Amino acid sequence: MIAVIDYGMGNLRSVAKALAHVAPDANVVVTSDAAVIRDAARVVLPGQSAMPDTMAALERSGLRDAVLACLRDRPFLGVCLGLQMLFDTSEEGPTRCLGTFAGEVRRFREEELVLPGGERLKVPHMGWSPVAQARRHPLFEGIANGERFYFAHSYHPVPADPALTVATASYPAPFTCAIAKANIFAVQFHPEKSQRAGLRMLANFVAWDGTI
Amino acid sequence: MGLAKRIIPCLDIAGGRVVKGVNFVDLRDAGDPVEVARRYDEQGADELAFLDIRASVENRGLLYGMIEAVANEVFIPLTVGGGVNTVDDVRALLNAGADKVSINTGGVSRPELFAEASARFGAQCIVAAIDVKQYAPDAWQVYIHGGRTPTGIDAVQWAQEVASLGAGEILLTSMDRDGVRKGFDLRVTREVSDMVSVPVIASGGVGSLQDLVDGIVDGRADAVLAASVFHYGQFTIGQAKAAMRAAGIEVRS
DSSP: EEEEEOOOOOHHHHHHHHHHHHOTTSSSEEEOOOOHHHHSEEEEEEOOOOOOHHHHHHHHHHHHHHHHHHHHHEEEEEHHHHHHTSSSSSSTTTTEOOSSSSEEEEEEOOOGOOOOTOOBSSEEEEEEEEEEEESGGGTTTTOOTTTTEEEEESSEEEESSSGEEEEEEEESSEEEEEEEEETTESSOOGGGGGHHHOOOOOOOOHOSSOOO | OOOEEEEEEEEEETEEEEEETTTTTTEEEOOHHHHHHHHHHHHTOOOOOEEESSOOOGGGHHHHHHHHHHHTOOOSSEESSSSSHHHHHHHHHHTTTTTTEESSSHHHHHHHHHHHHHHOOOGGEEEEEEEEEEHHHHHEEEEEEETTTEEEHHHHHHHHHHHHTTEEEEEETTTTTTTTSSOHHHHHHHHHHHHHHSSSEEEEESSSSHHHHHHHHHTTTTTEEEHHHTTTTSSSSHHHHHHHHHHTOOOOO
């Protein structure tokens, strides 16, 4: 069973729909039941709203401990805010997050958004950007290095440990857009909205045993 | 390589079906939304936009069902708008499977809607749809109610205001150009794009491949939206991307 964690923020079904599409035989459930989450073979933590409300909703849902338990021992996929939540703090709010990994989540800096030609990049970073794989990982199987994925965000993670970064994107400076450690894989972009490449990544997650 | 400029086909929806018409009259059924969406997805559309042109209460359920059906099969971002007046309207559309919700008249009537929706769901999923018409050589005003009611609000100022309130993107439609197929209003597009820090989608007036290129290069838009040129098969998304690529614009292949 694949549990998509529903902590009451709504709009978490996109990931479930995409997982069901790539793995019609897998039992994909959107759930807010801690027992079901603890029982799941693999877990997805989605999220695509504002961080203060998101962390407050997670606390209110009483699912924090179940999430932390799953982070320790089974294939775990974080998406967008589901990635950002894993760090210590986010500038959005600011908000204290789960602290699974040392580091912070930062807003794109205005002064860093100007291209050499003078063009100013917009925030949110919205659309399809190439994802440069820093190293091999089972979730990149069959996905070309530099393949485009769909992004929609104003904040990005800054891990304290550079070894956590498994992929970067550029806007225009390179930033961490995917992290991996042991059984945890988390992405800033939206695989569930990234057409073929995204569906491939989700299929890879369904097949992943949680080791590297 | 960096962020690709986006091509967004727009589908007008009434009663849960795709419709075609000229200036919202003489509407004809143009197919099943799932089939049309799937076709554009296969052609390489970067996103899809849906506009519920009736947006009546009794049709709402049909719209939600349609979004859900499309979201079950098409895995690219979906923007949905039409008749969005409250945070609950935004929530209902997101729950149905929309990734972004566009707010037009409802945001002019009550600008706090942008702030409330953005705080609740994040700026990245709140799109301000702005319909504008030129009224002086360098001035455009905002229209609401599907382009029927002038507001006296300056278009460029309004764009800046909605961005500061929390809209994460601006969908700018020139009513002077809409349906005319003579190209975007590049001046207002450029003015808005230069004045706001959020992405701008140019809309209204595409008649040729060069118009799409001009919207990006001269209008400085981050994305281009078109309806009839794609619906009537004048050119495919693939041809549009080839033309943009040939002009040196970065697109998703």
